[in-house]
Amino acid sequence: MPIGAATAAAGAITDLAIVLFAAKVGDEVFKRLHQPALIGEILAGLIVGPAVFGLVEPGEVLDVFAELGVVFILFWVGLETRLDEMREVGRPAALTGLAGVVLPFAGGFGLALALGESTETAIFLGAALSATSVGITSAVLDDLGALGTRAARTILGAAVIDDILALILVAVAVGIATEGGVDALSIAVTVGLAFGFVAFVSLGGERLIRARPGILEAPKFSESPLLPAVILCFALAAIAGEIGLAAVIGAFIAGLIVAETKDRHPIEEEVVPLYAFFAPFFFASIGIDLDLEALADAAGLLALVTVVAIATKLAGAWFGARGLTPSEASIVAVGMVPRGEVGIIVAGIGATAGVIDAEMFGAIVGMSILTTLLVPPLLRRLTGPS
Amino acid sequence: MPIGAATAAAGAITDLAIVLFAAKVGDEVFKRLHQPALIGEILAGLIVGPAVFGLVEPGEVLDVFAELGVVFILFWVGLETRLDEMREVGRPAALTGLAGVVLPFAGGFGLALALGESTETAIFLGAALSATSVGITSAVLDDLGALGTRAARTILGAAVIDDILALILVAVAVGIATEGGVDALSIAVTVGLAFGFVAFVSLGGERLIRARPGILEAPKFSESPLLPAVILCFALAAIAGEIGLAAVIGAFIAGLIVAETKDRHPIEEEVVPLYAFFAPFFFASIGIDLDLEALADAAGLLALVTVVAIATKLAGAWFGARGLTPSEASIVAVGMVPRGEVGIIVAGIGATAGVIDAEMFGAIVGMSILTTLLVPPLLRRLTGPS
Numbered sequence: 109m110p111i112g113a114a115t116a117a118a119g120a121i122t123d124l125a126i127v128l129f130a131a132k133v134g135d136e137v138f139k140r141l142h143q144p145a146l147i148g149e150i151l152a153g154l155i156v157g158p159a160v161f162g163l164v165e166p167g168e169v170l171d172v173f174a175e176l177g178v179v180f181i182l183f184w185v186g187l188e189t190r191l192d193e194m195r196e197v198g199r200p201a202a203l204t205g206l207a208g209v210v211l212p213f214a215g216g217f218g219l220a221l222a223l224g225e226s227t228e229t230a231i232f233l234g235a236a237l238s239a240t241s242v243g244i245t246s247a248v249l250d251d252l253g254a255l256g257t258r259a260a261r262t263i264l265g266a267a268v269i270d271d272i273l274a275l276i277l278v279a280v281a282v283g284i285a286t287e288g289g290v291d292a293l294s295i296a297v298t299v300g301l302a303f304g305f306v307a308f309v310s311l312g313g314e315r316l317i318r319a320r321p322g323i324l325e326a327p328k329f330s331e332s333p334l335l336p337a338v339i340l341c342f343a344l345a346a347i348a349g350e351i352g353l354a355a356v357i358g359a360f361i362a363g364l365i366v367a368e369t370k371d372r373h374p375i376e377e378e379v380v381p382l383y384a385f386f387a388p389f390f391f392a393s394i395g396i397d398l399d400l401e402a403l404a405d406a407a408g409l410l411a412l413v414t415v416v417a418i419a420t421k422l423a424g425a426w427f428g429a430r431g432l433t434p435s436e437a438s439i440v441a442v443g444m445v446p447r448g449e450v451g452i453i454v455a456g457i458g459a460t461a462g463v464i465d466a467e468m469f470g471a472i473v474g475m476s477i478l479t480t481l482l483v484p485p486l487l488r489r490l491t492g493p494s
Numbered sequence: 495m496p497i498g499a500a501t502a503a504a505g506a507i508t509d510l511a512i513v514l515f516a517a518k519v520g521d522e523v524f525k526r527l528h529q530p531a532l533i534g535e536i537l538a539g540l541i542v543g544p545a546v547f548g549l550v551e552p553g554e555v556l557d558v559f560a561e562l563g564v565v566f567i568l569f570w571v572g573l574e575t576r577l578d579e580m581r582e583v584g585r586p587a588a589l590t591g592l593a594g595v596v597l598p599f600a601g602g603f604g605l606a607l608a609l610g611e612s613t614e615t616a617i618f619l620g621a622a623l624s625a626t627s628v629g630i631t632s633a634v635l636d637d638l639g640a641l642g643t644r645a646a647r648t649i650l651g652a653a654v655i656d657d658i659l660a661l662i663l664v665a666v667a668v669g670i671a672t673e674g675g676v677d678a679l680s681i682a683v684t685v686g687l688a689f690g691f692v693a694f695v696s697l698g699g700e701r702l703i704r705a706r707p708g709i710l711e712a713p714k715f716s717e718s719p720l721l722p723a724v725i726l727c728f729a730l731a732a733i734a735g736e737i738g739l740a741a742v743i744g745a746f747i748a749g750l751i752v753a754e755t756k757d758r759h760p761i762e763e764e765v766v767p768l769y770a771f772f773a774p775f776f777f778a779s780i781g782i783d784l785d786l787e788a789l790a791d792a793a794g795l796l797a798l799v800t801v802v803a804i805a806t807k808l809a810g811a812w813f814g815a816r817g818l819t820p821s822e823a824s825i826v827a828v829g830m831v832p833r834g835e836v837g838i839i840v841a842g843i844g845a846t847a848g849v850i851d852a853e854m855f856g857a858i859v860g861m862s863i864l865t866t867l868l869v870p871p872l873l874r875r876l877t878g879p880s
Contacts, residue, residue, distance in 0.1 A: 117561035118735030120554070125728035132721050168506075169558050175503035334767055335518050335774075342511035349504030381720055381764040382771060388721075 120169045124389075127164055127396070130156045131388035144484035146247055146391045150477075153395025166397050170389065175355060177390025178243040178449070180383045182356040183341045185246045186363015187376055188255045189264060194364070197262045200440075204262055204428030205269025208444050211424030212237035213277060215416045223409075228284055229468065232458035235277040236472045237417045241448025241480065242267035243356060243390065248484045249443070254491045259439040262429055266444060268357060272302050275352050278454055282461060301351045306361065334378040337366045354450065394449070398477060402470035409471040410478075417475050418482070421445050439490050446483045451476035506555045510775075513550055513559075513782070516542045517774035530870035532633055532777045536863075539781025552783050556775065561741060563776025564629040564835070566769045568742040569727045571632045572749015573762055574641045575650060580750070583648045586826075590648055590814030591655025594830050597810030598623035599663060601802045609795075614670050615854065618844035621663040622858045623803045627834025627866065628653035629742060629776065634870045635829070640877045645825040648815055652830060654743055658688050661738050664840055668847060687737045692747065720764040723752045740836065780835065784863060788856035795857040796864075803861050804868075807831050825876050832869045837862035 130152035138148030156163045164170070194201075216237035220230035242264065249260045279295045341362040348358030366375065403410060426441040455472035458464030464472070516538035524534030542549045550556070580587075602623035606616035628650065635646045665681045727748040734744030752761065789796060808827045815826040841858035844850035850858070 117554075117557045118732065118741050120558045121561065121565070121728055121735065121741060122732035125725060125732050128721065128728065129725045132725060168503075169555060171503045172506045172555050175507065179507070332770070334770055335514065338771060339511060339515045339518060342507055342514065346504065346508035346511050349507065355504050355507060377763075378767040378770075381767045384718070384720055384764075385724060385768060 123164050123167075123170065124173065126156055127153065127170070127392045128385075128388055131392040134392075135388070144248060144488060145251070146244065147481055147484055149388050149391035150395040150481065153392030154398055155395070156392075157396030157398065159395070159398050159400045164396060166393070170393055170396065173386060173389035174393035174449075175390075177386040177388065177393075178356050179341065179345050179359040180379070180386045181243050181247055181250075181390065182360040183363040184376075184379055184383045185242075185250065185255060185264065186360040186365075187367045187379060188250070189261065189364055190367060191364055193256075193261055194265055197258055197265055200429050200431045201262045201265025202269055202428075203431070204266035204425050204440055204444065205273065207424040207428035208240065208266060208421055209238040209270055209273040209277070209424070211427075212417060212420040215420035216413075219412065219416050223412075225468075226463070228281070228463040229458070231277070231281040231284060232454065232464055233413070233468065233472070235274060235281050236447070236451045236454040236458070236476075237413075237420065238270070238277055239274050239447050239450035239454055240267050240270045240421075240444050241446045241450045241476075242360075244446040244448050244480050244483065245443040245487065247387065247391075248487050249491070252488060252491050254439075257436075257439075257491075258432060259429075259436040259443070262432065262436070262440050263443040264360065266425070266428065266440070268306060268360070270444075271354055271357050272299065272306070274450075274454075275299065275302055278457065279352065281463075282457060302353050305347065305351060305353070306357070332378060333369075333375050337362070337375055337379070338382070340366065394477060394480065397452070399470070399473070402466065403474045406467045406470035406474060409467055410474040413471045414475045414478050417447065417479060418445055421479075435490070439487065442483060442486050442490060446480040447476040448480045449476070451479075509550050509553075509556065510559065512542055513539065513556065513778045514771075514774055517778040520778075521774070530634060530874060531637070532630065533867055533870060535774050535777035536781040536867065539778030540784055541781070542778075543782035543784065545781070545784050545786045550782060552779070556779055556782065559772060559775035560779035560835075561776075563772040563774065563779075564742050565727065565731050565745040566765070566772045567629050567633055567636075567776065568746040569749040570762075570765055570769045571628075571636065571641060571650065572746040572751075573753045573765060574636070575647065575750060576753060577750055579642075579647055580651055583644055583651055586815050586817045587648045587651025588655055588814075589817070590652035590811050590826055590830065591659065593810040593814035594626065594652060594807055595624040595656055595659040595663070595810070597813075598803060598806040601806035602799075605798065605802050609798075611854075612849070614667070614849040615844070617663070617667040617670060618840065618850055619799070619854065619858070621660060621667050622833070622837045622840040622844070622862075623799075623806065624656070624663055625660050625833050625836035625840055626653050626656045626807075626830050627832045627836045627862075628746075630832040630834050630866050630869065631829040631873065633773065633777075634873050635877070638874060638877050640825075643822075643825075643877075644818060645815075645822040645829070648818065648822070648826050649829040650746065652811070652814065652826070654692060654746070656830070657740055657743050658685065658692070660836075660840075661685065661688055664843065665738065667849075668843060688739050691733065691737060691739070692743070718764060719755075719761050723748075723761055723765070724768070726752065776835075780863060780866065783838070785856070785859070788852065789860045792853045792856035792860060795853055796860040799857045800861045800864050803833065803865055804831055807865075821876070825873065828869055828872050828876060832866040833862040834866045835862070837865075 131149040134148030134152030135145040138145050155161060158165060213234035216234035217230045220233040245263055249255050254260055276295065276299055341359050344358035344362040345355040349355040421444055422441045425444040426437050429437040429440040452473050455464055455469050459469045517535040520534030520538030521531040524531050541547060544551060599620035602620035603616045606619040631649055635641050640646055662681065662685055727745050730744035730748040731741040735741040807830055811830040812823050812827040815823040818826065838859050841850055841855050845855045
């Protein structure tokens, strides 16, 4: 069985081993310092990545492992959530999602115009600021044992709404940037598909299971239901991606559906090792992809963008969640702040379309990471014993 | 969180979902037909791959998932094996490994010369025939609950010896093909490293744990020992690959080491979901990578090569294992027959070096797959109630 080194796969395993080892060390160190472990994992990625030692380069394989990391995080979060509990927070979640998009969009749009940027660039900055990365917040709340709270459910519901609205904004922004105008029909179709997907899968899937409680057992799987559940998760993640939503929204909905059957099929214990294995790649990749020089070049703009991003999201989400108790509304407002990989993806689309220059790109990426790093300690304080 | 579809990762998740779904269907169908499930998974890969529907193309990401599949299979097998039980079969394992390389090499070498091929080509065919893919046999024996038997331990030990000997053969073949001669020093260094690695890690690692039973607990990991164990597995797999051994040999040794601590750290239950998730990619990839046209073109040569491959490996391994009972020796002999991915890798190296033409390449690939498909039903019959 010779010459494993001759295959590309062997090199990839070396990279995966380095990232996993570094992330685990960062995790353990930060836990001992009583800091959020995921920040230790992000910094570990920064250290082994091109920014410091260059042991690991970004690439397709790491991207896929990172994406599966956040997919398994949201799948796990869906597993821990009951649909009827989500419905209880329907109104505050919808309001939070809406206000948490409108204000940041207005803030980003206004800031860009005030700085003398074009309308196209302004739309992209607005769209980047309106995004929410629910992966980070979910992982922190799970860590703190707070996933079952009303605030956590409001954040999750708001993230779904937020995602659909941000999809519209980016579709508009891309239309203007690449075709000089908006193709209303294609946007309407995309949005209709997105809403239809969420509604059909989450409501229809649940009804189907309620009406025929044995349906997931029907094929009489000879072993555990883990693989069928993971296949459902990947399939809905892929479909969500195909229609322009984030893959994690599909994974979350898959978790919700499987959760409705979990009394009969206990699979949570089997999902934990997959979550534990993949999630560190998601956090470490944020650090690996970080370009410190571009950040330094954009320091002034970065500061401005970050302040606007935090202030508008806090205000919008707080406003949307004001029907909850004040302490719940604070958790929701802070929990919606991280932009994570989502802001970076929007900036990347803008850069590809030629309407985001290098400095603005660096500022959006830096803002996405800063908001991601700031939130875990704050959330920990807000949910901890006061 | 928009435009997941814009990232390469989303496309990869679609591919992974298709492969996992197809493999699961193949698995379930073959179990109901009372056939080995892994053959169902290989055929499922064939059907979704370029050979039939072309839903999934081979690529780097699938290669890495396939490689991790066989890495987790061998890690699991190592976890299920105790070092002192391995030592009991040291002598038959060493003999089986040796005779299981010498005869197939001689057979392949002789066949190629008889067909009028060059000496270089003959060395490659001999090396390809001397390889053993222990992944398939391990999975079948695990399925049958026969991993703990003396025959299974003999196969595993023989596979390690076999791998080191095959490494020498391929190093010699590559040296002759690319430099027109053998660099004895570099081969000696490689082989020394390989033996040193196996001896140091498996014996030294175990002694260290015996001498300081708490060493794996020393860092007081805050959670389960799963990630440290997986990191050890990947690290040894990567090192094995770097020095020219198969990555799976490192994974197997890592499993052996972790097994010595498993009374204190029960991690088997946590490894099972990773094994269940990744292994189907290994089996399905064999089918995805299969080029039926090349096989058809090489049908005559394929038949010859396959007959020689089976006859020489059966005879050599049987001879080496003759110290065991006759029924154990039969299981060992059959269990050493699959060439799996290993024969394909050797053929690929030969093709890259320009000494294996398209027809010979097709024949070696076909032989690797045929030997892989033939063995599971035979092993099942040999180990089943007679």
